[in-house]
Amino acid sequence: SQELEQSPQSLIVQEGKNLTINCTSSKTLYGLYWYKQKYGEGLIFLMMLQKGGEEKSHEKITAKLDEKKQQSSLHITASQPSHAGIYLCGADVDDKIIFGKGTRLHILP
């Protein structure tokens, strides 16, 4: 079965610094989603990537899907306290979405 591995599991970053979160799949990705979750709450949709080499940006967050479609990265530029939370990647597998275990991001003021 397909699995998604996220790294790092946890990240502490000084406000204003850049950071990258990775999502690696054991099989080819046909639809990759990035979500953000505030602690104990629902998930907020960030971006969806489908094509190898695709890159999308929203405000200071950029997500890429590599050419081989087995890895995606999420990059945050000039991090702010509002970026704190849990970032999850999800993939289309057998007509459902499976998720990685998430990366917990803390921003230090």
Place this chain on the structure above:
Amino acid sequence: KAGVTQTPRYLIKTRGQQVTLSCSPISGHRSVSWYQQTPGQGLQFLFEYFSETQRNKGNFPGRFSGRQFSNSRSEMNVSTLELGDSALYLCASSFTAASNIQYFGAGTRLSVL
């Protein structure tokens, strides 16, 4: 447009009891998916309903069941609760199939004592 609404937000039950959680999707969305989130296992897919039919199911015991009504509202039921059922239960809706972009509710936090 109202988002996905889950009720109740918090629930405390004891072992052996049963519980019903409710989810109202975004207006016009016909697909509702349910997930269980725990610190150890992460976010795991329970099942998806589309037009009142269960379209897909995850690897959970039969104690976990659901249904969808004609107005797309969905309920999830867990019978004979176990301590391990303590989790955040999330519902998500999408316009068509579950593999499209999903919009999540705030979740129901279930604690089993």
